[in-house]
Amino acid sequence: xxxxxxxxxxxxxxxxxxxxxxxxxxxxxxxxxxxxxxxxxxxxxxxxxxxxxxxxxxxxxxxxxxxxxxxxxxxxxxxxxxxxxxxxxxxxxxxxxxxxxxxxxxxxxxxxxx
Amino acid sequence: xxxxxxxxxxxxxxxxxxxxxxxxxxxxxxxxxxxxxxxxxxxxxxxxxxxxxxxxxxxxxxxxxxxxxxxxxxxxxxxxxxxxxxxxxxxxxxxxxxxxxxxxxxxxxxxxxx
Numbered sequence: 184x185x186x187x188x189x190x191x192x193x194x195x196x197x198x199x200x201x202x203x204x205x206x207x208x209x210x211x212x213x214x215x216x217x218x219x220x221x222x223x224x225x226x227x228x229x230x231x232x233x234x235x236x237x238x239x240x241x242x243x244x245x246x247x248x249x250x251x252x253x254x255x256x257x258x259x260x261x262x263x264x265x266x267x268x269x270x271x272x273x274x275x276x277x278x279x280x281x282x283x284x285x286x287x288x289x290x291x292x293x294x295x296x297x
Numbered sequence: 298x299x300x301x302x303x304x305x306x307x308x309x310x311x312x313x314x315x316x317x318x319x320x321x322x323x324x325x326x327x328x329x330x331x332x333x334x335x336x337x338x339x340x341x342x343x344x345x346x347x348x349x350x351x352x353x354x355x356x357x358x359x360x361x362x363x364x365x366x367x368x369x370x371x372x373x374x375x376x377x378x379x380x381x382x383x384x385x386x387x388x389x390x391x392x393x394x395x396x397x398x399x400x401x402x403x404x405x406x407x408x409x410x411x
Binding site for chain 2: 187214215217219225226227228229232234272274276285286287288289290
């Protein structure tokens with residue numbers, strides 16, 4: 184059974200810092216991995232999708248990497264801003280013939296202080 | 298175009314009652330997912346539709362939960378004989394296809410069972 188963990192559970196940084204959020208998964212037989220952002224009381228906003236054949240994806244100040252063999256992904260946020268404050272979740276997509284049971288991590292709650 | 302929408306945004310019901318939660322996916326998206334999210338946790342997979350059929354319902358917790366998607370677009374999650382433990386945010390997501398595609402989430406329905 185796939186299990187996804189995220190470290191740290193919460194993180195507080197001053198504005199302008201670069202930071203790294205971690206996501207680990209136990210079963211490397213994945214199809215893709217997706218990073219999301221969730222603001223309080225809201226749904227999830229997709230940030231980056233990495234296919235299992237890819238090593239990284241970039242969008243603006245965000246860079247996500249994937250090391251499938253070690254069961255790890257990182258989300259790098261450059262020059263953090265107060266508007267980046269939210270909970271960040273990773274979700275692992277299974278191989279197609281294993282069904283469609285996407286598994287989420289518990290999230291990292293980020294606070295960027297002005 | 299419009300994103301994923303969910304109604305109602307909030308639902309309060311008494312223990313033992315029946316509830317229906319509605320999801321309108323992005324037009325043209327064939328895949329639709331239901332998740333349940335408890336406070337401080339990541340979303341938990343419930344069921345996945347590809348078109349009109351439930352391709353994977355392994356996440357439904359018991360037979361009080363049922364979901365339909367009769368015409369391949371709008372989906373309804375139905376919960377019978379609600380229990381206080383059913384209280385959570387119910388999230389819906391859609392994508393162009395299955396596992397390899399990016400998921401887009403709705404804002405969720407907050408269900409409170411008193």
